[in-house]
Structure formats: structure tokens, C-alpha cells
Amino acid sequence: MPRFFVNKQQITETAVTIEKPDSVHIGRSLRMRIGDEIIVCCEGTEYVCSIGSISDESVICNIISSEISRNEPNVxxxxxxxxxxxxxxxxxxxxxxxxxxxxxxxxxxxxxxxxxxxxxxxxxxxxxxxxxxxxxxxxxxxxxxxxxxxxxxxxxxxxxxxxxxxxxxxxxxxxxxxxxxxxxxxxxxxxxxxxxxxxxxxxxxxxxxxxxxxxxxxxxxxxxxxxxxxxxxxxxxxxxx
Amino acid sequence: MPRFFVNKQQITETAVTIEKPDSVHIGRSLRMRIGDEIIVCCEGTEYVCSIGSISDESVICNIISSEISRNEPNVxxxxxxxxxxxxxxxxxxxxxxxxxxxxxxxxxxxxxxxxxxxxxxxxxxxxxxxxxxxxxxxxxxxxxxxxxxxxxxxxxxxxxxxxxxxxxxxxxxxxxxxxxxxxxxxxxxxxxxxxxxxxxxxxxxxxxxxxxxxxxxxxxxxxxxxxxxxxxxxxxxxxxx
Structure with a gap:
């Protein structure tokens, strides 16, 4: 599943806003569609999201679940x-x-x-x-x-x-x-x-x-x-x- | 010290013959001279040698000492x-x-x-x-x-x-x-x-x-x-x- 990194300011309780250039990449290069799932990471937490809207300016994603990244080392x-x-x-x-x-x-x-x-x-x-x-x-x-x-x-x-x-x-x-x-x-x-x-x-x-x-x-x-x-x-x- | 690899056939009890292209490299690129020391390796043994003669065709080296390479792993x-x-x-x-x-x-x-x-x-x-x-x-x-x-x-x-x-x-x-x-x-x-x-x-x-x-x-x-x-x-x- 494609993985994107965002800042804390881009996340609310329920949604994540992905900005340029990732938004362009999602819509044009990856040709993703509303409803497709992606992983959004922020400071060691991974959010599984469903895409709610796509434009060149921003992709709004609805958070389905979140967990502490299991891929980060303990050191x-x-x-x-x-x-x-x-x-x-x-x-x-x-x-x-x-x-x-x-x-x-x-x-x-x-x-x-x-x-x-x-x-x-x-x-x-x-x-x-x-x-x-x-x-x-x-x-x-x-x-x-x-x-x-x-x-x-x-x-x-x-x-x-x-x-x-x-x-x-x-x-x-x-x-x-x-x-x-x-x-x-x-x-x-x-x-x-x-x-x-x-x-x-x-x-x-x-x-x-x-x-x-x-x-x-x-x-x-x-x-x-x-x-x-x-x-x-x-x-x-x-x-x- | 420069290091060269040779085959068993290039070594006698007392001397090593280094052939082309290493011989050219020693004489021309490294500009080494008779009496200079080099390391010659053969199947895990390192020979410290002193150069006895140099030509483009071959460099004859006199063996000063030899030991099993300490750099080889035990596996x-x-x-x-x-x-x-x-x-x-x-x-x-x-x-x-x-x-x-x-x-x-x-x-x-x-x-x-x-x-x-x-x-x-x-x-x-x-x-x-x-x-x-x-x-x-x-x-x-x-x-x-x-x-x-x-x-x-x-x-x-x-x-x-x-x-x-x-x-x-x-x-x-x-x-x-x-x-x-x-x-x-x-x-x-x-x-x-x-x-x-x-x-x-x-x-x-x-x-x-x-x-x-x-x-x-x-x-x-x-x-x-x-x-x-x-x-x-x-x-x-x-x-x-």
C-alpha cells in the first residue's frame, strides 16, 4: 500500500490532508481513486486511510485505523x-x-x-x-x-x-x-x-x-x-x- | 603497503614472480624501485617481499617473511x-x-x-x-x-x-x-x-x-x-x- 508522511498539523481526529506534491502524485502518477486505501505516517504512528477526495491541491483521507509503527526499531x-x-x-x-x-x-x-x-x-x-x-x-x-x-x-x-x-x-x-x-x-x-x-x-x-x-x-x-x-x-x- | 595476488605457480621457496598487468602497474603507475617492499598474497598466505628486479614483463620479488593472512575470517x-x-x-x-x-x-x-x-x-x-x-x-x-x-x-x-x-x-x-x-x-x-x-x-x-x-x-x-x-x-x- 502506498505510504506518505505528513506533519501533525495535517491530521485531525478523523481525517488527514495530504498536500502538494504528494497530492499530485496520488492523483496523477498513482492514479488512485476515491475509496482507495493508503498509509499515512506521522511521527511514528501509521494511519490506514480511505481516500475521500482528490485534487491537485490536496487529498483528503478518512482515518480507518491507527497504530504505532511496528517497523521502527526500539533504539x-x-x-x-x-x-x-x-x-x-x-x-x-x-x-x-x-x-x-x-x-x-x-x-x-x-x-x-x-x-x-x-x-x-x-x-x-x-x-x-x-x-x-x-x-x-x-x-x-x-x-x-x-x-x-x-x-x-x-x-x-x-x-x-x-x-x-x-x-x-x-x-x-x-x-x-x-x-x-x-x-x-x-x-x-x-x-x-x-x-x-x-x-x-x-x-x-x-x-x-x-x-x-x-x-x-x-x-x-x-x-x-x-x-x-x-x-x-x-x-x-x-x-x- | 601495496598488495598483489598471485597463483601458486608464481611462487618458489624464496621468490615470487609477478606478471603483467601487475608488473607494469608496479613499475610505471606505482613507480616502485628495487628494494621496495610489497605484500604478495597467495591462497590465504601473505608474503612480505623486497623487489629484486622490475621490467614490464615481470617483477621478481624476494620473500622476506610469510604468514597466514590475519584478515581472513574464520568462516x-x-x-x-x-x-x-x-x-x-x-x-x-x-x-x-x-x-x-x-x-x-x-x-x-x-x-x-x-x-x-x-x-x-x-x-x-x-x-x-x-x-x-x-x-x-x-x-x-x-x-x-x-x-x-x-x-x-x-x-x-x-x-x-x-x-x-x-x-x-x-x-x-x-x-x-x-x-x-x-x-x-x-x-x-x-x-x-x-x-x-x-x-x-x-x-x-x-x-x-x-x-x-x-x-x-x-x-x-x-x-x-x-x-x-x-x-x-x-x-x-x-x-x-
């Missing part, structure tokens, strides 16, 4: 991702959303080859959030994970430390993710480096703030493979995969 | 991958090699949208094995995982069953990979569907031959994400990541 995972070269961040965002990430924070670390400033990154951000939305629809998420603005290494280190389980994946080793004691119903932060990995001093700073350095095996993973491996393992260890 | 994992659309198999091969796969068998299942015949797949195969070689070099593998010729679903089901742990990832659920009792020093087969997943009858046939159906969580993973998630989890559960 809140933030991926702090050092910005890689080219369009690798597109792939990382798409796959991370499928794998159940809650938020993605692009970070500028010392070994980032691509060094956009916050301003020029804003254009990219719009595309990244569009990719996150599409991946959320496609994979059946109950929320749309947000890609935040570009943050500095220091900001990332502080935000990472706010998680119940702050983890930095270090190519020069650390404990195994299985040994990190991850638990369901917790917040987990995962910090992944760019092509060149992390400076030792960066890892030390994160560890001094409470993070745990973990390795991802002896093989050298590309910077777009590492976050997907780490997320898969974290979701498995917490019973979400 | 032998074969990925049976239903052929996806476009060039997604390229990505899957590259990432699977990084994650420690031993062999990749492309399979034609009933829901494959792309339906190459064995003959036309041969051209693709050459490229896929080149991708595997490059990924093996880059990720520091001790072997070059082989991408085999295209096999039928029935062949795959039989080959899957030969593993100590035959697993089929089914989008309609199954046990969690953590419950499969995976052990180190074993052979593990993982069967992943194409875009449309598996027919129920295909899963039933594999299960009747001894395979275990496992789920990968409630979210719908793209067919190129699923093998990477499964491999990451399997490597974690067996202590290799």
Missing part, C-alpha cells in the same frame, strides 16, 4: 558521518534509513577530503533529505530520519557523548561492537570517519568524553561500507534485525 | 545472490568482498527482472571478478573471492544445502540471524533474493533441503542492501567483525 540511533568524497553520502543516507537510523549528522573531520562550508552544504542537504524521505517511504519507516546541517568535529564529539551508548568506529581497532553492552530502548551514537579514517587525537577526544572505540574487523572497509556494517550489527545486537 | 561464507537489475551486482560484489565473503554465486530465481542467459552473463562475469580482485586488494584480503558463473535456482538450492549453516533471507520473515546458532570455523551459505524477493515455493524448497529461513527486520531492505546487512551480521556473530 534511537544517530549516525555521525564524516563527509566522504563525491556522492557517497547519498548512498549512505539511503541505506542508513533502510537499516533504521533515526538521525544522520554530516561532520567535517580533519581527514575529510571534501571540505564544503556549511553554506555550500545547504544545497546538498535538501537533496539528502529528499533521499531520506524516499528511502523512508520505500522501506516502510514510521518516521522520516532527518539529515542535519553540517557540524564541526567538536560539535559531533559533544553530541555523540549525549547518547546512552556513544561509539566511534576506529580503523586502528577497539573493542568488538558485541562487547559494547548495547541495550534495547536506548540512544546509540555511531561516529564513522571519512576515506582517511580518524586522527588518533580525534578518537582520544571522543573517548575522553565517554565514547567507546570499536573496530569493524581486520578488513579495511570503504567509508560508505563501514556505516552500513555498523548499523546492521547494532540493529542485530539490539533485536531489531 | 567460509558463500553468498548466493539472485541477479538484480542494472549494475547493482557490481556494488554487491565490491562490498561483499570487503565484508569477508569467500565466494559469490549469481543465481537466476523466478522473480529476477534481469534474465541474462549463462552465455551473455559471461561478459559481465569478467568485470565482476575484476571488481572482486580490486576490492580484495583494497580491503586487505588474503584471498580473492571468486564470482562464479550464473547458476539456476535448483543448483543454488543444492549448493546452499552443502553448507554447515544454509540460510535463506526471506522478506516474509523467519528467525533472527542471532538464533541460527552460527559458529566459527564453519561454512555458511546465505541466499538473498532479487528486487521482488523469493517465491514462497522457493523458500520452501530450500527449507526442505535443510536451509533456515531468516528475516532481516521489519523494514524493507533494497536487494543490494540485504546481502551487506546479512554479511555484516554473520561476520559479527562469528567474531569476525
Amino acid at each position: 534511537n540511533v544517530t549516525l555521525f558521518q564524516a563527509v566522504p568524497k563525491g556522492d557517497k553520502l547519498d548512498t549512505i543516507v539511503q541505506k542508513a534509513v533502510e537499516l533504521g537510523v533515526t538521525k544522520i549528522c554530516p561532520v567535517l573531520t580533519s581527514r575529510c577530503v571534501a571540505r564544503p562550508d556549511r553554506k555550500s552544504f545547504e544545497k546538498k542537504l535538501e537533496r539528502l533529505n529528499r533521499i531520506a524521505l524516499e528511502a523512508a517511504k520505500q522501506s516502510g519507516r514510521g518516521i522520516v530520519p532527518q539529515v542535519t546541517e553540517l557540524i564541526s568535529f567538536e560539535e559531533a564529539a559533544d553530541m555523540l557523548a549525549e547518547n546512552d551508548f556513544p561509539i566511534i568506529c576506529y580503523e586502528c581497532g577497539g573493542i568488538n561492537l558485541s562487547q559494547a553492552g548495547l541495550k534495547a530502548d536506548s540512544s546509540i551514537g555511531i561516529f564513522i570517519g571519512s576515506e582517511g579514517g580518524f586522527e588518533k587525537s580525534e578518537v582520544e577526544l571522543c573517548v575522553s568524553k565517554g565514547a567507546v572505540a570499536t573496530g569493524l574487523g581486520n578488513r579495511i572497509l570503504r567509508c560508505e561500507t563501514a556505516p552500513l556494517a555498523a548499523l546492521s550489527i547494532v540493529m542485530n545486537l539490539t533485536g531489531n534485525m | 567460509n561464507v558463500t553468498l548466493f545472490q539472485a541477479v538484480p537489475k542494472g549494475d547493482k551486482l557490481d556494488t554487491i560484489v565490491q562490498k561483499a568482498v570487503e565484508l569477508g565473503v569467500t565466494k559469490i554465486c549469481p543465481v537466476l530465481t523466478s522473480r529476477c527482472v534481469a534474465r541474462p542467459d549463462r552465455k551473455s552473463f559471461e561478459k559481465k562475469l569478467e568485470r565482476l571478478n575484476r571488481i572482486a580482485l580490486e576490492a580484495a586488494k583494497q580491503s586487505g584480503r588474503g584471498i580473492v573471492p571468486q564470482v562464479t558463473e550464473l547458476i539456476s535456482f535448483e543448483e543454488a538450492a543444492d549448493m546452499l544445502a552443502e553448507n554447515d549453516f544454509p540460510i535463506i533471507c526471506y522478506e516474509c520473515g523467519g528467525i533472527n540471524l542471532s538464533q541460527a546458532g552460527l559458529k566459527a570455523d564453519s561454512s555458511i551459505g546465505i541466499f538473498i533474493g532479487s528486487e521482488g524477493g523469493f517465491e514462497k515455493s522457493e523458500v520452501e524448497l530450500c527449507v526442505s533441503k535443510g536451509a533456515v529461513a531468516t528475516g532481516l527486520g521489519n523494514r524493507i531492505l533494497r536487494c543490494e542492501t540485504a546481502p551487506l546487512a546479512a554479511l555484516s551480521i554473520v561476520m559479527n556473530l562469528t567474531g569476525n567483525m
Whole structure:
């Protein structure tokens, strides 16, 4: 069944108003008709709805039933991702959303080859959030994970430390993710480096703030493979995969 | 240190002969010189060598030391991958090699949208094995995982069953990979569907031959994400990541 995401303001007790461009998509691309059923998601709740009216401007849907999304993991995972070269961040965002990430924070670390400033990154951000939305629809998420603005290494280190389980994946080793004691119903932060990995001093700073350095095996993973491996393992260890 | 793969015939007690095109690459692209050190891998053994002579035709290396590759996982994992659309198999091969796969068998299942015949797949195969070689070099593998010729679903089901742990990832659920009792020093087969997943009858046939159906969580993973998630989890559960 097609899945759409809306804001709280678009929902009343009994109905949901879907606006452009989704309304156009429903009427023209999907050629849906009055009475057809769709799923509307809002902040982790899924509403099964029946379409009551369709125009290019809006689609009004009558709520048939609602439930907390069963597809959302029981952990809140933030991926702090050092910005890689080219369009690798597109792939990382798409796959991370499928794998159940809650938020993605692009970070500028010392070994980032691509060094956009916050301003020029804003254009990219719009595309990244569009990719996150599409991946959320496609994979059946109950929320749309947000890609935040570009943050500095220091900001990332502080935000990472706010998680119940702050983890930095270090190519020069650390404990195994299985040994990190991850638990369901917790917040987990995962910090992944760019092509060149992390400076030792960066890892030390994160560890001094409470993070745990973990390795991802002896093989050298590309910077777009590492976050997907780490997320898969974290979701498995917490019973979400 | 640069890493090259050779066959057994290229190694004696004391020396390794590296042939074209690697010899050209060493002399011209990498501009290496006599006395420089490189790593040569052969069937899971790594040889630290010192270059003794360089020509376009061959590079003769003197073996300094050798050891069993520490980068190889303690499990032998074969990925049976239903052929996806476009060039997604390229990505899957590259990432699977990084994650420690031993062999990749492309399979034609009933829901494959792309339906190459064995003959036309041969051209693709050459490229896929080149991708595997490059990924093996880059990720520091001790072997070059082989991408085999295209096999039928029935062949795959039989080959899957030969593993100590035959697993089929089914989008309609199954046990969690953590419950499969995976052990180190074993052979593990993982069967992943194409875009449309598996027919129920295909899963039933594999299960009747001894395979275990496992789920990968409630979210719908793209067919190129699923093998990477499964491999990451399997490597974690067996202590290799």
C-alpha cells in the first residue's frame, strides 16, 4: 500500500490532508481513486486511510485505523558521518534509513577530503533529505530520519557523548561492537570517519568524553561500507534485525 | 603497503614472480624501485617481499617473511545472490568482498527482472571478478573471492544445502540471524533474493533441503542492501567483525 508522511498539523481526529506534491502524485502518477486505501505516517504512528477526495491541491483521507509503527526499531540511533568524497553520502543516507537510523549528522573531520562550508552544504542537504524521505517511504519507516546541517568535529564529539551508548568506529581497532553492552530502548551514537579514517587525537577526544572505540574487523572497509556494517550489527545486537 | 595476488605457480621457496598487468602497474603507475617492499598474497598466505628486479614483463620479488593472512575470517561464507537489475551486482560484489565473503554465486530465481542467459552473463562475469580482485586488494584480503558463473535456482538450492549453516533471507520473515546458532570455523551459505524477493515455493524448497529461513527486520531492505546487512551480521556473530 502506498505510504506518505505528513506533519501533525495535517491530521485531525478523523481525517488527514495530504498536500502538494504528494497530492499530485496520488492523483496523477498513482492514479488512485476515491475509496482507495493508503498509509499515512506521522511521527511514528501509521494511519490506514480511505481516500475521500482528490485534487491537485490536496487529498483528503478518512482515518480507518491507527497504530504505532511496528517497523521502527526500539533504539534511537544517530549516525555521525564524516563527509566522504563525491556522492557517497547519498548512498549512505539511503541505506542508513533502510537499516533504521533515526538521525544522520554530516561532520567535517580533519581527514575529510571534501571540505564544503556549511553554506555550500545547504544545497546538498535538501537533496539528502529528499533521499531520506524516499528511502523512508520505500522501506516502510514510521518516521522520516532527518539529515542535519553540517557540524564541526567538536560539535559531533559533544553530541555523540549525549547518547546512552556513544561509539566511534576506529580503523586502528577497539573493542568488538558485541562487547559494547548495547541495550534495547536506548540512544546509540555511531561516529564513522571519512576515506582517511580518524586522527588518533580525534578518537582520544571522543573517548575522553565517554565514547567507546570499536573496530569493524581486520578488513579495511570503504567509508560508505563501514556505516552500513555498523548499523546492521547494532540493529542485530539490539533485536531489531 | 601495496598488495598483489598471485597463483601458486608464481611462487618458489624464496621468490615470487609477478606478471603483467601487475608488473607494469608496479613499475610505471606505482613507480616502485628495487628494494621496495610489497605484500604478495597467495591462497590465504601473505608474503612480505623486497623487489629484486622490475621490467614490464615481470617483477621478481624476494620473500622476506610469510604468514597466514590475519584478515581472513574464520568462516567460509558463500553468498548466493539472485541477479538484480542494472549494475547493482557490481556494488554487491565490491562490498561483499570487503565484508569477508569467500565466494559469490549469481543465481537466476523466478522473480529476477534481469534474465541474462549463462552465455551473455559471461561478459559481465569478467568485470565482476575484476571488481572482486580490486576490492580484495583494497580491503586487505588474503584471498580473492571468486564470482562464479550464473547458476539456476535448483543448483543454488543444492549448493546452499552443502553448507554447515544454509540460510535463506526471506522478506516474509523467519528467525533472527542471532538464533541460527552460527559458529566459527564453519561454512555458511546465505541466499538473498532479487528486487521482488523469493517465491514462497522457493523458500520452501530450500527449507526442505535443510536451509533456515531468516528475516532481516521489519523494514524493507533494497536487494543490494540485504546481502551487506546479512554479511555484516554473520561476520559479527562469528567474531569476525
